[in-house]
Amino acid sequence: MTQDNKLDRFPRAQFMSGPTPLERLDRLSSELGIDLWLKRDDLTGLGFGGNKTRQLEFYFGDALQKGADTILITGAVQSNFVRSAAAAAAKLGMQSVLQLEERVSDMGKAYYSSGNVLLAQILGAEHMTYPEGEDEVGADAALHARADELKAQGRKPYVIHLGLNHPPLGALGYFVAGQELCQQMPDVDAIVVPSGSGATHGGLLTGVALEENTASVFGVCVRRDSEKQMARMKTVLQKLADLLDIDAAPLHDRLNVMDEALPPGYGKLSGGTRAALDKMARTEGIFLDPVYTAKTFAGLLHLVSEGKIQPGQKVVMVHTGGLPALFGYQNELASDLS
Known part of the structure; x- marks a missing residue:
């Protein structure tokens, strides 16, 4: 093969x-x-x-096949992955929910307002926060909780997981x-x-x-x-x-x-x-x-x-x-x- x-x-x-x-x-x-x-x-x-563009081709391919209209993803405050996911969602006419985790301590104001954070705001993404940076299972669970709220509103969410218990x-x-x-x-x-x-x-x-x-x-x-x-x-x-x-x-x-x-x-x-x-x-x-x-x-x-x-x-x-x-x-x- x-x-x-x-x-x-x-x-x-x-x-x-x-x-x-x-x-x-x-x-x-x-x-x-x-x-x-x-x-x-x-x-x-x-x-x-x-690099995340290559990865997102397969996540969004799966999401589209499943009829999703909203993508949920988690990452650090300055995550390239969540910014790229928001861009991909915009390109395909989908909504994005970005969860930002506190992974890096003692950072200045620009860390929370510039760079990838600013770009994701321009892309129209919804933001949520997660207080821990080393809890992949908990971060994924928080995304699923938000996904359940979106389902109740008639949306079709798709979660891009961080934890190792999901197919990469x-x-x-x-x-x-x-x-x-x-x-x-x-x-x-x-x-x-x-x-x-x-x-x-x-x-x-x-x-x-x-x-x-x-x-x-x-x-x-x-x-x-x-x-x-x-x-x-x-x-x-x-x-x-x-x-x-x-x-x-x-x-x-x-x-x-x-x-x-x-x-x-x-x-x-x-x-x-x-x-x-x-x-x-x-x-x-x-x-x-x-x-x-x-x-x-x-x-x-x-x-x-x-x-x-x-x-x-x-x-x-x-x-x-x-x-x-x-x-x-x-x-x-x-x-x-x-």
């Missing part, structure tokens, strides 16, 4: 206009002694772009991306990607593996330490393998996560993360976000310094977008500059 055939039974909304480009980073390649490329998934187009439909989008990347660059040696919910990392690893590409796939932890993330990724890979009717064991054998760039925690900037963000901007003119891609690039720099990425290797970093969050972090970024 081909990869395309494996996806035939999953309904899919069309948000992607085509493959995202691979861009060589000439100056950084020279500086680091590697052949460094960026997979520009910040350029997916819909609602400021980003969004990971199918990065299964496609793994196939796409291998077709663009079959001789890639290493791929570096952020690892948070696990859908992007797990889908990409699965797509690469089923293309019989031997590249190392490094997942850079952005939310949990490597031990907790490894356990989460095994669950994601197993559930994705079940969806695709494949064996998960070879995927587990290729699983690689690292947490050196994680401190001081999710959504928090360290000196190394800030340095990585500045280096990319000042060397290549490309912006990274504080939550995902700056940590990913910091992880890549660590892999080079430790020799886990070797001189001359062809390396692709996945740029997952998230750029609106830069404006939500303006107080933290500006204070560093001063």
Whole structure:
């Protein structure tokens, strides 16, 4: 069975206009002694772009097949996922309910009013809040409670779940991306990607593996330490393998996560993360976000310094977008500059 055939039974909304480009980073390649490329998934187009567009194609495909008219989703205050979901809903004439969780402490006013929050307001989304940031089951339950209220009003809600006890439909989008990347660059040696919910990392690893590409796939932890993330990724890979009717064991054998760039925690900037963000901007003119891609690039720099990425290797970093969050972090970024 081909990869395309494996996806035939999953309904899919069309948000992607085509493959995202691979861009060589000439100056950084020279500086680091590697052949460094960026997979520009910040350029997916819909609602400021980003990696979530790929995932939402499969969630919205399922929602449309089930006749839904309202999407409910949960995430951090500056979540790219909820902003992208609101954009997708607007494009399809649906309503969106965005639940914002308190995951990052001690943030300034801009964090709650700018960036993704502002964009979601412009998109006309309904907002609700959840007081905890590490309670996926509770956050999903709160969405279902709101969905029940909407049903009583005659609406047809569809919940995009956060918890691990649901099929990772969004990971199918990065299964496609793994196939796409291998077709663009079959001789890639290493791929570096952020690892948070696990859908992007797990889908990409699965797509690469089923293309019989031997590249190392490094997942850079952005939310949990490597031990907790490894356990989460095994669950994601197993559930994705079940969806695709494949064996998960070879995927587990290729699983690689690292947490050196994680401190001081999710959504928090360290000196190394800030340095990585500045280096990319000042060397290549490309912006990274504080939550995902700056940590990913910091992880890549660590892999080079430790020799886990070797001189001359062809390396692709996945740029997952998230750029609106830069404006939500303006107080933290500006204070560093001063």
